[in-house]
Amino acid sequence: MSTPAAEHAPGLSPADGVAARARGLTKAYGSGETAVLALDSVDVDVVRGRFTAVMGPSGSGKSTLMHCLAGLDTVSAGQVWLGDTEITGLRERELTQLRRDRIGFMFQSFNLIPTLSAAENITLPMDIAGRRPDPAWLEQVIDALGLRDRLRHRPAQLSGGQQQRVACARALVSRPELIFADEPTGNLDSRAGLEVLGFLRQAVDELGQTVVMVTHDPGAAAHSDLVLFLADGRIVDEMERPTAEAVLERMKRFDGVRAAVEDTGRGTDGTGADGERRG
Numbered sequence: 636m637s638t639p640a641a642e643h644a645p646g647l648s649p650a651d652g653v654a655a656r657a658r659g660l661t662k663a664y665g666s667g668e669t670a671v672l673a674l675d676s677v678d679v680d681v682v683r684g685r686f687t688a689v690m691g692p693s694g695s696g697k698s699t700l701m702h703c704l705a706g707l708d709t710v711s712a713g714q715v716w717l718g719d720t721e722i723t724g725l726r727e728r729e730l731t732q733l734r735r736d737r738i739g740f741m742f743q744s745f746n747l748i749p750t751l752s753a754a755e756n757i758t759l760p761m762d763i764a765g766r767r768p769d770p771a772w773l774e775q776v777i778d779a780l781g782l783r784d785r786l787r788h789r790p791a792q793l794s795g796g797q798q799q800r801v802a803c804a805r806a807l808v809s810r811p812e813l814i815f816a817d818e819p820t821g822n823l824d825s826r827a828g829l830e831v832l833g834f835l836r837q838a839v840d841e842l843g844q845t846v847v848m849v850t851h852d853p854g855a856a857a858h859s860d861l862v863l864f865l866a867d868g869r870i871v872d873e874m875e876r877p878t879a880e881a882v883l884e885r886m887k888r889f890d891g892v893r894a895a896v897e898d899t900g901r902g903t904d905g906t907g908a909d910g911e912r913r914g
C-alpha cells in the first residue's frame with residue numbers, strides 16, 4: 636500500500652519497500668495575505684515496485700507534491716526521504732547529484748536535447764554523471780521501448796510518441812529508484828499516449844521500477860496500481876486497482892464540491908477552496 640501511512644511514526648527513517656516517504660510535508664508560496672498553502676501536512680509512502688498516479692483538481696498541489704518528493708523544490712515544513720536518505724535539508728549540490736543518480740524524470744514536453752540523437756539523449760544523464768550504463772540493461776530498455784531502429788534519429792525526426800519513448804528510456808537507463816512522470820501523455824494523441832502508459836506499466840511489472848505519475852486523465856490513471864487524490868494540498872482519498880470510470884466518478888465529486896462553493900458566492904476568484912480550508 637502507498638499513502639497516508641499513520642502506522643509509521645514521523646521521524647523514523649523509511650522501512651524497506653518504500654521508495655519515497657513524506658511526513659508533515661507542507662509547502663507555502665508567498666507570505667501574509669497572498670500566501671498559498673500548496674501542500675498542507677501531507678503524509679505519503681510511495682511503495683517500491685508499484686505504479687502510483689496522483690490526481691486532483693487544478694491547483695490541488697499535484698506538481699508541488701512531485702517537485703518536493705523529487706527534491707526539485709524546497710519544503711516549508713516536514714520531512715521527505717528518498718529511500719533511506721532524508722532529502723529535506725540537503726544542499727543544492729547534493730540534491731542535484733541525488734536527482735541525477737537516483738531519480739528518473741519524464742515531462743509532458745519530453746525535454747529532449749534537439750541536437751543530440753535518440754541514443755545520445757537516452758544516455759545523457761549518465762554521461763553527465765560520468766557513469767556508463769549497464770550495457771545489457773540499456774539493450775533491454777531500448778528493445779522494450781521499440782527504439783532500436785530510431786537510435787540515430789534526432790528528436791525532430793521522431794513522432795511525439797517516439798520522443799516520449801526516448802524520454803522514458805532516458806528515465807529508465809540508470810535504473811533509478813523512482814521515476815516521476817508529470818503528465819507524460821499530455822502532449823500525445825490517445826494511441827501514442829496508450830503506448831507510453833503501456834511502457835510505464837511494463838517498466839513496473841517486468842523491470843521492477845517504481846513510477847509516480849501526475850495526470851489529469853482518468854484513463855491514464857487507470858494504468859496505475861493506486862491513485863492518490865489531492866484536494867487543497869491534502870491527500871483526501873486513494874483508490875487501488877482503479878478503473879477509468881471509477882476515477883472519473885471520484886473526480887466528479889471534486890467538481891460537485893467546487894460548483895457548490897461557487898454557487899454560494901465564495902471562491903469565484905479561484906481562491907475559495909483554499910480560503911475555506913484555512914478559514
Ligand SMILES: Nc1ncnc2c1ncn2[C@@H]1O[C@H](COP(=O)(O)OP(=O)(O)OP(=O)(O)O)[C@@H](O)[C@H]1O
Nearest residue numbers: 664665671673691692693694695696697698699700
Ligand atoms: N511558484 C509558485 N508561486 C506561487 N504559487 C504557486 C507556485 N507554484 C504553485 N503555486 C500555487 O500552489 C498551488 C498548487 O499548485 P500546483 O501546481 O502544485 O497544482 P496542480 O495540482 O499541479 O495544478 P495543475 O493541475 O493546474 O497543474 C496552486 O494554488 C498554485 O497557484
